[in-house]
Amino acid sequence: xxxxxxxxxxxxxxxxxxxxxxxxxxxxxxxxxxxxxxxxxxxxxxxxxxxxxxxxxxxxxxxxxxxxxxxxxxxxxxxxxxxxxxxxxxxxxxxxxxxxxxxxxxxxxxxxxxxxxxxxxxxxxxxxxxxxxxxxxxxxxxxxxxxxxxxxxxxxxxxxxxxxxxxxxxxxxxxxxxxxxxxxxxxxxxxxxxxxxxxxxxxxxxxxxxxxxxxxxxxxxxxxxxxxxxxxxxxxxxxxxxxxxxxxxxxxxxxxxxxxxxxxxxxxxxxxxxxxxxxxxxxxxxxxxxxxxxxxxxxxxxxxxxxxxxxxxxxxxxxxxxxxxxxxxxxxxxxxxxxxxxxxxxxxxxxxxxxxxxxxxxxxxxxxxxxxxxxxxxxxxxxxxxxxxxxxxxxxxxxxxxxxxxxxxxxxxxxxxxxxxxxxxxxxxxxxxxxxxxxxxxxxxxxxxxxxxxxxxxxxxxxxxxxxxxxxxxxxxxxxxxxxxxxxxxxxxxxxxxxxxxxxxxxxxxxxxxxxxxxxxxxxxxxxxxxxxxxxxxxxxxxxxxxxxxxxxxxxxxxxxxxxxxxxxxxxxxxxxxxxxxxxxxxxxxxxxxxxxxxxxxxxxxxxxxxx
Ligand code: AGP
Numbered sequence: 001x002x003x004x005x006x007x008x009x010x011x012x013x014x015x016x017x018x019x020x021x022x023x024x025x026x027x028x029x030x031x032x033x034x035x036x037x038x039x040x041x042x043x044x045x046x047x048x049x050x051x052x053x054x055x056x057x058x059x060x061x062x063x064x065x066x067x068x069x070x071x072x073x074x075x076x077x078x079x080x081x082x083x084x085x086x087x088x089x090x091x092x093x094x095x096x097x098x099x100x101x102x103x104x105x106x107x108x109x110x111x112x113x114x115x116x117x118x119x120x121x122x123x124x125x126x127x128x129x130x131x132x133x134x135x136x137x138x139x140x141x142x143x144x145x146x147x148x149x150x151x152x153x154x155x156x157x158x159x160x161x162x163x164x165x166x167x168x169x170x171x172x173x174x175x176x177x178x179x180x181x182x183x184x185x186x187x188x189x190x191x192x193x194x195x196x197x198x199x200x201x202x203x204x205x206x207x208x209x210x211x212x213x214x215x216x217x218x219x220x221x222x223x224x225x226x227x228x229x230x231x232x233x234x235x236x237x238x239x240x241x242x243x244x245x246x247x248x249x250x251x252x253x254x255x256x257x258x259x260x261x262x263x264x265x266x267x268x269x270x271x272x273x274x275x276x277x278x279x280x281x282x283x284x285x286x287x288x289x290x291x292x293x294x295x296x297x298x299x300x301x302x303x304x305x306x307x308x309x310x311x312x313x314x315x316x317x318x319x320x321x322x323x324x325x326x327x328x329x330x331x332x333x334x335x336x337x338x339x340x341x342x343x344x345x346x347x348x349x350x351x352x353x354x355x356x357x358x359x360x361x362x363x364x365x366x367x368x369x370x371x372x373x374x375x376x377x378x379x380x381x382x383x384x385x386x387x388x389x390x391x392x393x394x395x396x397x398x399x400x401x402x403x404x405x406x407x408x409x410x411x412x413x414x415x416x417x418x419x420x421x422x423x424x425x426x427x428x429x430x431x432x433x434x435x436x437x438x439x440x441x442x443x444x445x446x447x448x449x450x451x452x453x454x455x456x457x458x459x460x461x462x463x464x465x466x467x468x469x470x471x472x473x474x475x476x477x478x479x480x481x482x483x484x485x486x487x488x489x490x491x492x493x494x495x496x497x498x499x500x501x502x503x504x505x506x507x508x509x510x511x512x513x514x515x516x517x518x519x520x521x522x523x524x525x526x527x528x529x530x531x532x533x534x535x536x537x538x539x540x541x542x543x544x545x546x547x548x549x550x551x552x553x554x555x556x557x558x559x560x561x562x563x564x565x566x567x568x569x570x571x572x573x574x575x576x577x578x579x580x581x582x583x584x585x586x587x588x589x590x591x592x593x594x595x596x597x598x599x600x601x602x603x604x605x606x607x608x609x610x611x612x
Pocket of ligand 1: 306308354355356357361489493606608
């Protein structure tokens with residue numbers, strides 16, 4: 001959604017804020033803005049477009065002297081929810097007196113009634129945003145104590161917010177607050193920072209406090225005083241970030257996405273580290289903290305998530321049913337939260353999320369908890385709302401995923417789902433022998449991924465031959481069906497090609513009508529019991545002029561049918577989903593590169609969808 005960064009300390013704030021915005025730009029990049037506490041009051045600078053446009057504006061309008069003197073500021077990069085991406089709608093937004101300004105991530109759901117109430121009192125709004133309703137409400141509540149004013153205003157709003165607030169009459173402090181949108185406070189030497197996520201803090205400090213919903217914090221260069229919405233003091237632990245700057249740098253790659261694709265042997269190795277017991281043919285998952293009896297009584301597993309995480313869950317469904325023999329279903333988180341799910345204490349709900357902040361997934365967990373089910377998280381970001389809300393689960397340890405298109409999170413999620421299936425299976429019907437076979441294969445995943453990464457140049461050539469097409473189909477069966485969906489999502493979101501993922505058997509039930517000569521059809525034709533059926537589906541497409549790009553297991557190419565081939569290493573169909581996904585990540589990356597697209601920050605998208 002949006003990115004927030006705040007700084008209060010002894011250094012010039014502007015370079016810290018701009019550096020932070022650049023780290024957060026992947027969260028949203030329609031427009032950007034900054035507010036500085038100066039001797040003359042609060043000054044704001046805002047621009048449409050990427051952060052670089054704001055930098056140009058600051059160079060033109062902020063004198064060197066002012067640049068040096070301002071040591072407190074807040075800044076924001078926006079993914080528009082209310083109001084078009086214009087300068088007037090860019091944050092920060094002022095109150096009526098222009099002595100208070102705020103930056104906000106989230107949605108104030110009752111902003112219309114607040115706006116109407118304030119307009120009736122003579123307020124003339126400058127923007128179409130929900131945020132301005134909040135900034136003006138804070139101003140209305142202000143009687144010389146900005147913390148109290150913020151608390152009083154927040155008690156009147158409904159919805160999600162992560163905010164940072166400055167007040168010209170109290171320039172030596174910053175107020176931050178969160179409800180449903182992430183905020184992390186960083187504590188340095190003679191300075192404090194706040195940001196929407198740790199990527200913006202890692203260059204300045206390792207000491208952080210993850211704020212929780214309902215927290216309101218007063219930050220000075222030397223203190224963080226946290227209150228609740230009743231203005232009562234709250235204690236929060238200081239955590240070690242455990243990240244270094246290289247984790248959020250491009251490391252010589254042209255795009256974060258390519259870096260993160262090539263990080264996958266290591267990121268999957270991190271996901272598996274210490275979690276495979278080869279001798280016993282089992283998985284060691286401390287986060288799956290449940291007694292054997294509790295695990296044995298699990299009647300059904302429900303996997304909830306959105307986007308790529310939903311696709312990972314769909315692979316997980318095959319893993320839990322085929323390996324563990326547990327009835328499993330996958331539900332889109334927004335559906336689960338709004339239907340009346342038939343779940344009970346014998347069910348296990350696993351919420352899958354890279355960011356750990358996706359609003360629908362978070363709400364789905366809360367719905368599951370209301371129903372008394374066991375909930376677990378499968379999350380990448382430590383300290384995230386979902387990690388805290390579930391209280392137990394497994395981190396995938398993929399490291400920061402900066403590119404909007406999720407890659408290493410997907411392979412990390414599927415890797416851990418395979419481990420979870422192995423553990424649950426060994427607690428049920430899976431023999432040690434079969435467990436050892438699967439454990440050994442999972443353990444080979446880094447090299448299976450390397451096998452595909454070595455074909456990067458060849459895959460780039462395949463991409464060249466399809467990069468002019470405006471349409472594409474991805475087909476798969478069994479656990480490769482969700483991989484087909486994921487491959488289509490990757491191509492859609494970074495190259496803007498209209499790509500459809502389909503079950504291979506489904507094409508003849510309608511979608512095949514869309515085929516025209518030369519339409520690329522990417523077929524996941526790995527070695528499996530249904531391979532001949534997949535080839536049959538490919539033949540049906542070929543007969544209508546499609547270009548067949550086949551992803552095959554080494555030694556099983558079908559060159560008289562296929563126009564292009566990408567080779568997978570020999571492994572079981574379930575485990576093959578991961579190298580296959582990597583192949584499709586590279587394919588979509590190169591198509592997008594050849595089409596000159598903004599790969600890391602595709603139009604209209606944001607990295608973490610913290611609104612419904
Ligand atoms: C994936 O490429 C997309 N950027 C998007 O679908 C993403 O997977 C989805 O928004 C879920 O995010 P989460 O994993 O952080 O919950």
